[in-house]
Amino acid sequence: MALREVYKPKDITEVLQLLDKYKDKGKIIAGGTDLIIDLKERAIDPEVLIDIATLEELKGIAFKGSYIEIGAATTFAEMMDHVITKEKTPALVKAARSIGSPQIRNTATIGGNICNASPAADMLPVLLALDASIILKDLEGEKTILLEQVLKGKGKIDIERNQLLSYVKFKAPVDGEGLSFEKLGFRKALAIAKIALGVFVEVENNKCKEIRIGSGAIHNRAIRESKIEDYFRGKILSDAVIEEGSELFQEEVRERLINRSSGEFKREAIKGIFTTAMKTALSTIKS
Amino acid sequence: MKEIKLKVNHKDYHVAIEEDMRLLDLLRNRLNLTGTKEGCGEGECGACTVIMDGITVNSCMVMAFQAENREIFTIEGLEKGGRLDPIQQAFLDEGAVQCGFCTPGMVLSAKALLDKNPKPTREEIREGISGNLCRCTGYNKIVDAIEKASEYRKEE
Amino acid sequence: MKLHVVGQNNMRVDAAAKVTGKALYPEDVSLEGMFIGKTLRSHKPHACITIDTSRAEAMEGVVKVLTYKDVPHNHYGVLMKDHEVFCSEKVRRIGDPIAFVVAVDEEVASKALAKIKVEYRELKAVFDPEVAMHQDAPKLHGESNIVYHYKLRQGDIEKGLEESAVVVENTYVTPMVDHVFLQPEAGVAHMEKDTIVVTTATQYPHFDQLEIAEALEVEKEKVKVINAAVGGAFGGREDITLQIHLALATKLTGKPVKAVYSREESFIAHAKRHAMVMTYKTGADEEGKLKAMEARIIGDTGAYASWAINIMRKAGVHATGPYEIPNVKVDSYAVYTNNPFGGAMRGFGATQPPIAHEQQMDMLAEALNIDPISIRLTNAFKIGSKTATGQILKDSVPLRQCIEAVAEKLGFSVVSRGV
Numbered sequence: 038m039a040l041r042e043v044y045k046p047k048d049i050t051e052v053l054q055l056l057d058k059y060k061d062k063g064k065i066i067a068g069g070t071d072l073i074i075d076l077k078e079r080a081i082d083p084e085v086l087i088d089i090a091t092l093e094e095l096k097g098i099a100f101k102g103s104y105i106e107i108g109a110a111t112t113f114a115e116m117m118d119h120v121i122t123k124e125k126t127p128a129l130v131k132a133a134r135s136i137g138s139p140q141i142r143n144t145a146t147i148g149g150n151i152c153n154a155s156p157a158a159d160m161l162p163v164l165l166a167l168d169a170s171i172i173l174k175d176l177e178g179e180k181t182i183l184l185e186q187v188l189k190g191k192g193k194i195d196i197e198r199n200q201l202l203s204y205v206k207f208k209a210p211v212d213g214e215g216l217s218f219e220k221l222g223f224r225k226a227l228a229i230a231k232i233a234l235g236v237f238v239e240v241e242n243n244k245c246k247e248i249r250i251g252s253g254a255i256h257n258r259a260i261r262e263s264k265i266e267d268y269f270r271g272k273i274l275s276d277a278v279i280e281e282g283s284e285l286f287q288e289e290v291r292e293r294l295i296n297r298s299s300g301e302f303k304r305e306a307i308k309g310i311f312t313t314a315m316k317t318a319l320s321t322i323k324s
Numbered sequence: 325m326k327e328i329k330l331k332v333n334h335k336d337y338h339v340a341i342e343e344d345m346r347l348l349d350l351l352r353n354r355l356n357l358t359g360t361k362e363g364c365g366e367g368e369c370g371a372c373t374v375i376m377d378g379i380t381v382n383s384c385m386v387m388a389f390q391a392e393n394r395e396i397f398t399i400e401g402l403e404k405g406g407r408l409d410p411i412q413q414a415f416l417d418e419g420a421v422q423c424g425f426c427t428p429g430m431v432l433s434a435k436a437l438l439d440k441n442p443k444p445t446r447e448e449i450r451e452g453i454s455g456n457l458c459r460c461t462g463y464n465k466i467v468d469a470i471e472k473a474s475e476y477r478k479e480e
Numbered sequence: 481m482k483l484h485v486v487g488q489n490n491m492r493v494d495a496a497a498k499v500t501g502k503a504l505y506p507e508d509v510s511l512e513g514m515f516i517g518k519t520l521r522s523h524k525p526h527a528c529i530t531i532d533t534s535r536a537e538a539m540e541g542v543v544k545v546l547t548y549k550d551v552p553h554n555h556y557g558v559l560m561k562d563h564e565v566f567c568s569e570k571v572r573r574i575g576d577p578i579a580f581v582v583a584v585d586e587e588v589a590s591k592a593l594a595k596i597k598v599e600y601r602e603l604k605a606v607f608d609p610e611v612a613m614h615q616d617a618p619k620l621h622g623e624s625n626i627v628y629h630y631k632l633r634q635g636d637i638e639k640g641l642e643e644s645a646v647v648v649e650n651t652y653v654t655p656m657v658d659h660v661f662l663q664p665e666a667g668v669a670h671m672e673k674d675t676i677v678v679t680t681a682t683q684y685p686h687f688d689q690l691e692i693a694e695a696l697e698v699e700k701e702k703v704k705v706i707n708a709a710v711g712g713a714f715g716g717r718e719d720i721t722l723q724i725h726l727a728l729a730t731k732l733t734g735k736p737v738k739a740v741y742s743r744e745e746s747f748i749a750h751a752k753r754h755a756m757v758m759t760y761k762t763g764a765d766e767e768g769k770l771k772a773m774e775a776r777i778i779g780d781t782g783a784y785a786s787w788a789i790n791i792m793r794k795a796g797v798h799a800t801g802p803y804e805i806p807n808v809k810v811d812s813y814a815v816y817t818n819n820p821f822g823g824a825m826r827g828f829g830a831t832q833p834p835i836a837h838e839q840q841m842d843m844l845a846e847a848l849n850i851d852p853i854s855i856r857l858t859n860a861f862k863i864g865s866k867t868a869t870g871q872i873l874k875d876s877v878p879l880r881q882c883i884e885a886v887a888e889k890l891g892f893s894v895v896s897r898g899v
Contacts, residue, residue, distance in 0.1 A: 040343040043326065043389040066387065073346065073385050074366050086343075088390050114379065138455025139433065141367055143379040144386065226454035227368055358508035359501015361711070363662045364743045371662055399501035412499040416491060424498030425662040425711030431499060459662045459712045 040076075042085045049094050049203065052087055053176050056199045059085045065201065066090070067110050068145035070137065071153045090144070095203060098122055106206045109148025113160075114139070116147065125209045127321070128218040128235065132163045135220045138227050148202045151184065154194040154258065161188070161259035163218045163235035165251025167207035173200040181206075188258045213246075214239045217317035219310050230254045232303055232310050236318040238274070245269045250311075255290055255303055264289060279315050283308045328392040332357070333401025341388040348372045348383040350391070351398060359399035359428045363457070370456030373429035374398050380436045380455070399428035402435070410476035411435055411469075420469035422460035429456045434470045443474055494709065503709040506680050507666035507740045514668065514736035515543055517729050518589040519722070520579040520596050521748060522571035525818035526605035526618065529571055529598055533579060536595040541588035543733055545596065546580040550728060552697035556720055558687070560785040562621050565695050565724050570603070572620050573783035573818055575748030580725045582737055605818040609780040610757060612817045620783060620816035627781060628789045630796040632810035634868045640772025640807025644763025647772075648843045652760065652836040656780070657753035659825055663711020664746035669726035670736035676703050676727045681710040683717040691720055692727045703727065715824030719786050721749045751786050751823025754779040754814075756795065758836040764844045768855040772807040773840075773868075775799045777833065779822065781814045786823035788814035794829035800868045801837035802879050803859040808868040853887045 046052045056063055064083035066072050067090045075081045089095055095110035098119045105121060113133035116122050122130050136142055136150075136159045150160040151171065161184070169184045173196060184205070187195040196202060210216050217236045222228025233253035239246045248269045250262040265286050272278050290307045294300030325340050332355060339354055351357045351374070363371035365384050372383040375397040402409040408416070411434050421427050430453055437444060437452035444452065449470045450463075458466060497503035522529075533545040548554050548568035555561040567576050579596055583589035604618040611617055612625040619625060641647055667680035676698070682688050685705040693700040710717065722739050729737040741749060761774040777795050781788035796812030814822075825831075845855040860879045866872055886892075 043343045043387065045389065045392055066390070068385075069387060069390070070367055070382075070385050073387065076344070077365065086387065086389075088387070090390055091394075137367070138370065139436075139452060140370060140373055140380045140382045140455040141385075144381050226451075352508075357501070358504070361505070361663065362507075363664070363711075366743075369662060399499075403500060408496075408499065415499045416495050419492075421492060421495040421498045423662065423710060423712040424494065424503055425505065425709075427498050428501045457662065459660055459714070 039082060040084060040086060043088070044085070045088045046092070049092065049174060049201065052089060052092070052201055053174060053199070055085070055087050056201060057176055060198050063087055063198070065152070067149045068112065068141075070141050070145045071149065071155075089201075090146070095148070100209070101206070103208055103211075104206045105209045106204050107147055108204045109202045110146050111148075112144060112146050113142040117142065126163075126167070126216060128216040129163050129167075132159050132218040132220070132233075132235070135159055135218075135222070135230075147205060151205070152194055152196065152202055154188055154190075154192050156191050156256060156258050157230045157233065157254040158259060159220060159230055159233055159253065162233045162251035162253045163216070164205065164207065165259060165261050166216065166235035166237040166249045168237070168249055169205050169207035171202055172204050172206065174203045175200045179203070185261055188260070190257045193258070210237070212323050213241060215318040215320070215322035217314045217321065219314040219317065221306055221310050231299070232306055234310055234314045236314045238315070238318045238322070240274065240319070240322055243273055245272050245274050255307070256293060262286070262289070274315070274319060279312060282315070283311045286311050326389060328389060330391050330393065331395040333397060343389065345388040346384055347374070347381075347386040347388050347391050347396075350388040351383060351396070357398050357400050361425055361428060363425065368457070369426070370429045370433065371426055373432045373456060375432055375436055378436070378439070380433050382455070397432070399431060402431065409435070410480060411438070411473040414469040414473035414476055415466075418465050418469035418472055420462060420465040422458075422462050426456055426458045430458065430466055434473060437470070438474055438477060442477065444470070446471065498709070505663050505666065505711050506668060506708045507663075509668045509679055509708060510738070511668060511670055511736035514670070514738050515582045515584060515729070515733060516586045516589050517722075517725060517737050517739040518581050518583075518586070518593055519577050519725065519739070519745070519749075520581070520593050520598070521745075522567065522574055522576040522578055524571060524600045524602055525574050525607075526603040527571050527600040528569055528603065529567060529578065529600055531578060532597040535597065536581060536592040539588065539592050539595060541584040542592045543582045543584065543735075544729070545592070546582065546725065546728055546732070547578070550732065551695055551724075553695050556691045556695055556724065557784060558719060558786055559789055560627070562784050563720070565728070571600075573820055575820065576783070577725070580729060582729045582733055607817055607819055609755075609778045609815040609817050612815050613778070613813065620818065625816040626813055627785050627816060628792055628814040630793045630810070630812040632796055632799070632808060632868060634805075634809075634870070635772075635807035637772055637774055637807050637809040641761065641763045641774070643765065644771045645766045646844060646847045647761060647763040648840055648847065649761040650759070650836075650840065650843070652758045652839065654756050654758075654832045654835055656755040656820065656822065657825065658747055659712070659714040659716035659750070661712030661714055661716055664741040664743055665717075665721045665749060666738075666740040667722050667726050668736060668738040669730035671730055671734060672704070674702060676731055677706060678704070678723050678727050679706040679708050680723055680726070681708055681713070681717060682723070683710070683713045683715070688720060688723045692724050695724045696727060696731060714826050715828065716750045718824045719751050748820065751825070752782070752820050753825035754781060754788070754791055754822035754829070754832070755819075756780070756832045758833060760836045760840050762837070762840040762844060764848065764855075766848065768845065768848050768850045768858045770803055770805045770859045773800055773805045773837075774809045775811070775833075775836070777810070777812040779812070779814045779829070780817050780819055782817055782819040782821035784821040785814065785816075786821055787828070788822060791822070791824070791829035795833055797869055798830045799833050799837065801834060801841070802861045803837075803841075803856075804861060804865050805859070805868060810868070851892075853883060853892055856883055
């Protein structure tokens, strides 16, 4: 590590000034649970670290009209314990609970999970299913952009070096809408997802009006499974339809992971994980 | 080098740190609190667990400068007036100590759990220590000890 | 008679120190003015090497760079002295120690490692123990890669197989396994007048003393090994790792020297449970009574022998499992390859064969339409049984009670057939 300076700014403005000053040499640290390993392995080599872990402005969960907003420095433990996430998005709580260990959930943040852009990031599939947006701030102001549009590949995210991810927002699910999260890991704790899925589904007159499927660990980044979504839209979500959709998903995974050692396993596993995710999402719909 | 202030085991410290130092290095090498152990250096094993502002963290995954103005508890801070904490006593009484390398982290995870949930189920205890590995495979005894610690704390 | 230990709840002597964080593991020991040591290890599995340490030695803060040239007697090992303290001409596995930098602090030591130049002239390597057994395979040490061949012959194997109603034959493969003891290797060495003191965590302090003394060509009495608190071992601390490096460093510099391995270095530094390839042929009569068992067990001991002889003998002795079998033929081998070296780990060779013999039992049961509990009870050792090695079991053979207790807990109703 060749760190020269480390900062604990007192507010967002100071963070933005530091980012602007150091640009490529600066790096934001929050929970640090991925970043410190990268520093140790010299996968990254910043000169300056800017700590936002305790910035109150970047923490917390709140309603804004029909939207839920989650501050970027909110930890997974905080998401698991908050009345809003517990009541409105149990699937998001489930995703948070599936991450790492108590120690990691106590420090790792939703913003970190997004910015680290791991293909297996646990939070991203549900956030994609929720069609979440992220709010980026810089000294000029702020802009809102869909999460899906910034995820570019393994560890690649389209955020400028002078921008700060300040919070995440999405519409709280309402009557007629369901949400689920399913993860396949090899053990209960400290397991990296082999497959993670988030499913949002809206049913009207018994038919699937809208569906959004976010997936993790079956592409070079977390993505929306648009082909599978298209299949379901407008259909009655019977067991037979879900079965056919899950077979379509299998075929999709087979083609995508054709030369990967995990391909055969994931192709089999996706069917069960997806079926469970679909049925759970449907079961959470309140009428 | 950078000067920071922090509180460790009820004591205020003013200490010079290197920018690239981890909280673990600060505790072990600067403050000589070697009860906090390094087993993996990447947050898998939990041997370096400490309590920071009331919650457990892996001190190998916190930079020292991030600990500025924060309050830390390590295994050395648990005894009160030369008397063992009930959790430490329960670990002794239940034979939950083998090689001992996971013990400081286990005890601190148990403390954070019991502070929040004084009467956990065995399942909740297992969840509470799921970030701490014991390679001597002493988990059953450790869970027994945390159950017993919950009783001891009630009696106090 | 009053018993003081049996039946009493005694406290471990070190438990209080361990729950309070006061117990000192070797990395917790720091001595005034100590240097830090770091090991340079091979990146190639099999290669001839030439080493140039001059650039590292010229660095400010570097006290000394140890290589094979500094070791009076450059050999050690628990059974066969096939390890070199530092590789002289050839590396035989990834992770073989080549040099040891002694520097004023860790940062300098790490930078100095990068300045040591090692030229590798790669040799053909062998990673499959079955291939390594062939005469034309690349050799690790000497003329043959076969370190050891254990033979067990009991009765007449051909006749036994002929008399069997069913014979099942399969090959089972188990992987190498790491102990992952929670405390990575660490140690501090210092001089007490002319005595070398090494404080470390080891399973074998008296033998470490001997090996250090031999390598340094000093009297045994001039070496003291102090066992600090040991953070787990499970067999993985039976072989020497950093003990001789530290002893030599303190002897040559006169100052205390400390080394602490990272988890990654720990993985490549110490032995592994032997990977085994086990080919079994087992025959039984109509009633499920075992008639014959033939086993060929190949243990991959990697680049060094360590305890391979004892371990592969144990695997061979235990090859039948806890069953009476009149006709037995076992051939068990320990074979060098360019893999990480195999050594002691919980069970010491007795752990792998059950994976084979128990699946054989299940397959025999299936072929004979007998339940898996009954076939085991039919053949289980009892008092008076003779093992394949000729041992008569005279007392305490509670296997039957154990199997029955398991069956009961499983809710398994045993269909007795000729038991």
